[in-house]
Amino acid sequence: MGRISFDVPEIAGSLLDERSVGSVHVCGIEGVPFASRVHVSKGRWDIEREVGESGKVSLVADIPTIGRRLVTTCSLRSDVDTPYQLPLEIARGLCHSARMQSDGWHRAGLQTSTTFEGFLRDGSQAFMRAAAIQGDHHRCAEASIQAIVFLQQAIDELADLFSTQSIAFRRRRQQPITTLIAATFNGSGDTSATYDKYASVFNAASVPLNWADIETDSGRFDFDAPTAVVNELSARGLRLIGGPLIDFRPRMLPHWLYLLEDNVEEFARAASQYVERVVNQFAGRMQLWNIVAGLNTSSTLKLTDEQAMRVSIAILTTVRRCDPNTPVVMSLDQPFGNYLAKQRDGISPLHFADALVRSGLGLAGIGLEMRFQYEDHASPACSAIQLGNLIDRWATLGLPLLVQMAAPSSLEMDPQAQTAAGLVPYSKQSDIAKASDPGQAQLELVGPMIKMILSKPVVHGIIWEGWSDRDRHANPHAGMLDKQGQPRPLLNYFEKVRREYFDE
DSSP: OOOEEEEEEGGGTTOHHHHHHTTTTEEEETTTTEEEEEEEEEEEEEEEOOOOOOEEEEEEEEEEEEEEEEEEEBHHHHHHSSEHHHHHHHHHHHHHHHHHHHHHHHTTOOOOOOHHHHHHHHHHHHHHHHTTTTHHHHHHHHHHHHHHHHHHHHHHHHHHHHHHHHHHHHHHSSSSSOOEEEOOOOOOOOOOHHHHHHHHHOSSEEOOOOHHHHHTTTTTOOOHHHHHHHHHHHTOOOOEEEOOOEOOOTTTSGGGGGGGOOOHHHHHHHHHHHHHHHHHHHHOOOEEOOOOGGGGGOOOOOHHHHHHHHHHHHHHHHHHHHHSSEEEEEEEOTTTTEEEGGGGSSHHHHHHHHHHHHHHHHOOEEEEEOSOOOOOOHHHHHHHHHHHHHHHHGGGGSEEEEEEEESSSSSSOOOTTOOOOOOOOOOOOOOOGGGTTTTTHHHHHHHHHHHHTTTTTTEEEEESSOOSSSOOOSSSTTTTOTTTTTTTTTHHHHHHHHHIIIOO
């Protein structure tokens, strides 16, 4: 048993809340979270694990003027006599990250800016002041919070510099960029003008072929809606991504599957039969199959890792038999592995993907599902640099990556959403549901991430999981069009991306 303890003074309440406690996880040298428990008492947090190794503590902090972001300490020893001071250790982790990342990139040729240098200088000085007055917990925390704000701003500026210069380098070598950019097109009743608008922004489209929507009753298939969408999108010359065919999140599987909950073999057989019908229906019309999503974190069927692997291989084998020429990807949920903090025996998503790659069944790529600011099946709200480092780790698999993203633009109820996931405010200081421009917080979080993804050649496609909130959709308030069909700021951002980086 190992324990890492922190003193958390009252002033740190501007930075931390109950959501921060719920997001705590400890990672070892490989970046895989350990299962852990957090005990909170007045002014103190105790994090207990079954292993006594040192580790980095990660959590989501609500950084003033910036919003919720994933922050990570440096490596900390377990079972020390004196508790660490949490705000100070967060500041230390950010200072280390900003300096190490900028130094590595500078050696590789990155040109920094006076803005970055100013934030880094001010943040480092604030951190040193905090470290010098550790005996005064209140003043130390106050200086640490100042350091955290400056250093997070430095990291965000550094990410923008890297993305801008890396994309410029890609464009000098590859004109224009060939990355697929797409949204999940869920509106079968849209007008011709809506399809034209979509085609002017994106060069591909993700067509949801969800099991619950197509086989509403066992053995009864309805392909009318997706066929209409495929016809319209194909007529506009878009490359089509079919799927995910099976999404293992709650409410995304057919209701009648409860009869097979305790019979994995029968479930695998039913899933394979469904996949066979869909692939035969649309074979030759899809340029990529995305066959399974969220199997590694399935909370609906309670599959063991071995059973999940058997089901995924059965589905993959079926697709390869029915359509041997179209590339196939399989998507993994929560690629940071943050869900492992609550599971003692779970397998990390990277190891799960590695086992699939080694199956030898011709997997063409791996999808990374990242949904931010949701209560369930969500990844922590990270910085663009943290996302870039995550992509680099996944690149070690040696396969192309497909990044799937979603984030809400409102905190209101969304009756059209299939998953009915709870929504998390972007910040304690601002409720985006009441903001004059409710999509701005959404854009401020994911815009830098999208730019970072475009700088990574290993990523062959970006899918935003939601085109319109007017029609039935999976993720609450993730659409680029609101429920009145009006564009949100994120759509304007993708238009800018298409114009600046993709058009000749």
